[in-house]
Amino acid sequence: MAAIELEGLTKDYGEVRANDGITFAVERGEVFGYLGPNGAGKTTTIRTVLGLLSPTAGTVRLLGRDVTDEAQLLEAKRRLGYLPDDPAFDETATGREILDLHASLKGDERSAALLELFDPPLDREIREYSRGNVQKLGLVTTFMHDPDLVILDEPTSGLDPLLQQRFNEFVRAEREAGLTVFFSSHILSEVRKLCDRVGIIRDGRLVTVEPVESLLNRSGKFVRLHADEPIPIRSLEVDGVHGLESNGGAGPGDGTEYVFTFTGDINALLAAIREYRLVDLSIEEAPLEDVFMRFYGGNATDAPTATEQTTAGTDRGGSGDV
Numbered sequence: 155m156a157a158i159e160l161e162g163l164t165k166d167y168g169e170v171r172a173n174d175g176i177t178f179a180v181e182r183g184e185v186f187g188y189l190g191p192n193g194a195g196k197t198t199t200i201r202t203v204l205g206l207l208s209p210t211a212g213t214v215r216l217l218g219r220d221v222t223d224e225a226q227l228l229e230a231k232r233r234l235g236y237l238p239d240d241p242a243f244d245e246t247a248t249g250r251e252i253l254d255l256h257a258s259l260k261g262d263e264r265s266a267a268l269l270e271l272f273d274p275p276l277d278r279e280i281r282e283y284s285r286g287n288v289q290k291l292g293l294v295t296t297f298m299h300d301p302d303l304v305i306l307d308e309p310t311s312g313l314d315p316l317l318q319q320r321f322n323e324f325v326r327a328e329r330e331a332g333l334t335v336f337f338s339s340h341i342l343s344e345v346r347k348l349c350d351r352v353g354i355i356r357d358g359r360l361v362t363v364e365p366v367e368s369l370l371n372r373s374g375k376f377v378r379l380h381a382d383e384p385i386p387i388r389s390l391e392v393d394g395v396h397g398l399e400s401n402g403g404a405g406p407g408d409g410t411e412y413v414f415t416f417t418g419d420i421n422a423l424l425a426a427i428r429e430y431r432l433v434d435l436s437i438e439e440a441p442l443e444d445v446f447m448r449f450y451g452g453n454a455t456d457a458p459t460a461t462e463q464t465t466a467g468t469d470r471g472g473s474g475d476v
């Protein structure tokens with residue numbers, strides 16, 4: 155039995171179709187990243203999975219239970235931890251009171267250990283909390299009853315880089331211990347570090363579900379080479395060269411530095427440039443942003459050839475966000 159199963163999930167808000175026939179399953183023991191830009195429909199899926207919204211069409215099962223059945227939903231929620239995108243705690247309560255309330259409702263197997271990692275100021279009232287402290291308290295309440303499955307909506311928003319790293323290490327350790335994690339994000343680097351598989355949503359539709367590794371393999375390598383004299387473009391027209399750009403010369407094609415994405419056989423590439431004297435060569439894993447550009451920035455199956463791209467600008471983003 156999968157931890158979460160969606161079958162043809164459709165959700166309309168009046169005229170707006172926020173989720174359109176979404177089908178996928180989150181398997182037990184995996185970390186599944188749900189990726190998409192703002193407004194793609196991630197929160198809508200999560201709120202439907204939690205039974206907070208009812209589907210317009212389709213079915214949703216959470217830990218094997220039908221979320222539209224009140225009793226079954228309650229059963230599933232006992233073994234679930236949920237961190238909303240904007241946790242709303244009672245503003246007049248202190249952090250400690252929130253934890254006590256949560257312990258009485260769902261149990262408390264591990265808040266002491268969690269508070270060593272994420273340490274919100276427990277004696278302060280929530281209205282005095284910063285965004286980061288709210289997020290830390292949210293993480294403690296999500297995990298303190300030792301759930302089997304956690305659903306996290308943009309979990310690292312508001313956390314500083316040190317805490318983000320601590321969160322990543324924590325999630326990896328939890329996964330090793332058998333926890334299932336479903337989390338949404340628009341931050342590619344986060345997903346890459348944590349996930350086994352990703353689902354990508356765009357305009358309410360699922361674009362792909364696949365292992366992070368296969369996304370990376372398909373995205374190929376990022377190659378940067380520097381020769382001590384211009385390399386004729388035809389020498390670089392090797393199968394698998396995409397987005398070729400040359401820099402450093404007076405005009406297109408007469409520079410001595412070349413960058414491109416490469417999805418072909420690296421030996422064929424090396425053979426093609428063997429006769430030229432190189433000053434430098436680097437071959438790195440392509441940024442996940444490149445893969446996303448295929449989903450969001452154009453036709454994924456219609457990659458331009460090397461010559462078409464020789465003078466074109468790059469669409470490689472550097473921010474790490476979708």
Ligand SMILES: Nc1ncnc2c1ncn2[C@@H]1O[C@H](COP(=O)(O)OP(=O)(O)OP(=O)(O)O)[C@@H](O)[C@H]1O
Nearest residue numbers: 167170172190191192193194195196197198199239
């Ligand atoms: N209550 C609502 N009423 C009407 N439209 C809504 C409502 N909630 C969301 N929407 C619309 O549904 C679409 C999907 O929104 P959703 O919040 O699920 O996206 P998201 O991927 O979670 O975005 P974000 O990353 O910004 O949280 C958007 O077009 C949004 O404007």
